Amino acid sequence: MDAEKQVETNKESDLKSKSSSKPNEYNERKRATSEQEQRLKMKMSKIKHKIAIISGKGGVGKSTVTVNLAAAFALQGHADKVGVLDADIHGPCVPKMLGLKGQKLVGGPAGMIFPVTARLGIKVVSMDFLLPSDEAPVIWRGPLKMRVIQQFLSDIIWGELDFLFIDLPPGTGDEPLSVMQLVPDIDGVIIVTIPSEVSQIVVKKAVTFAKQLGVPVIGIIENMSGFVCPECGVQLDIFKAGGGEKIAKDLLVPYLGKIPIDPAICVDSDSGKPFVAGNKASPAVKAFAEIVMKIKQFVKDK
């Protein structure tokens, strides 16, 4: 089992294997696929910068970082020009964090579908908007997940945006692979980690994943980096600290900064407010502002 050679690609062969012996059906399917690819290219060409947020390991606060980056960009001159695609099909958390629970995608004339708009004019698309209830799990294998992500990219009227942030589920499986292969001219990936060594092993995999697919690594963010006890002011490293910077150096990829633990982040996420929109004095908010500057520099230099 040689993992490095196992990057799966060819959509065409997938298509053929399903078409069995009916040439008309095959041609019809081919035409539909090609039309969808055209629509996808057209929609994506209106978005200046497309950035995927990956993590390798789950629960490092990837969705929290995505939502707060989107809000920070909206606050810093890009209001109404930022989108978030929640590509976590099994555990979509972005709507809850942006106060959009219970919303549905917005239909328009001639079958058009629009994203849901959150505060600061952030456009959001998520599997959550298609589910009948919170209890409903999406028990899907890979090919179905690829298809829904493709539809999110090709069939939703995103409009003209400066930035689209794509929140990917952990790992290097179907969803990340689909997004990397489907989104044309992706600017790069941001890798979120927590300081623990266990998480960092998985970060290495994420960096190799991006390199193998030819996608630039914009940088690594160390989340949940240290905690200052609000009672006594002592700095405590619950998940250790400094690991993100170290691994960025080791792997020769940029380091974007660290975000300290702040219990207000969890409270705000649960109540659907982007943390960076309040809490101006928090070191975590300042950390986000610095990270935004570095990302802007990256896409400018590209």
Add this chain to the structure above:
Amino acid sequence: MDAEKQVETNKESDLKSKSSSKPNEYNERKRATSEQEQRLKMKMSKIKHKIAIISGKGGVGKSTVTVNLAAAFALQGHADKVGVLDADIHGPCVPKMLGLKGQKLVGGPAGMIFPVTARLGIKVVSMDFLLPSDEAPVIWRGPLKMRVIQQFLSDIIWGELDFLFIDLPPGTGDEPLSVMQLVPDIDGVIIVTIPSEVSQIVVKKAVTFAKQLGVPVIGIIENMSGFVCPECGVQLDIFKAGGGEKIAKDLLVPYLGKIPIDPAICVDSDSGKPFVAGNKASPAVKAFAEIVMKIKQFVKDK
């Protein structure tokens, strides 16, 4: 897109679609598959109890809980009789947490393959043991992942065990679905969550997932539940607290208990020691002991 109807099943149809028009090849493949199923049944029949650990959401400490449950069972009368299958193909963390980094699966006569043995005689199988380096990502779509999990179950000489804990990646996709469908007589699933509301939405999905597949829910564990500042002794709820118990009540499934945050857990995980094997005085260790009792009761009553 109706998620509830989308439980994918039939391995047989998958087999046929790949066999194209050659009946011999099809029959050959069918025979090999049937032989593998026999081997799988035989191997699994020697293991008294099979328990999967799922979470819905990533990073709630599922692998940490799995490893420490395994160690706690080994310490409480099941030394050399506990196994851990790390079914997280993209981000296998179990070997690091049990001090087994760099180990490989053990070959024996006549092509036999044995698990790696950790302290307390815990038998471990993980994708990590097959990778050339930490950097190597496993860029695989679903069907390949299903196949490797099947091989782990059917082709590894697990031996006679009292308990096999299966650590699943987050979500309700290929790996969890494969394990639920492949493992005969699975005792049930344990669902790990953190107290935040965002995590709990995903727990609901995990419970529905288990119910739809007819697998009993052994109970919910609330991990990272509260934090006592070691400097000033004040109790701080970084990710809130009590959410796991509440959701267990709401969903009418058993509640197994809560495990408080203890920085020693991260330190021990990083250094490859099961936390429960030391730290006897820690409230987290006591919490694990109580959870073990409840699980033993569950499998006894079955």
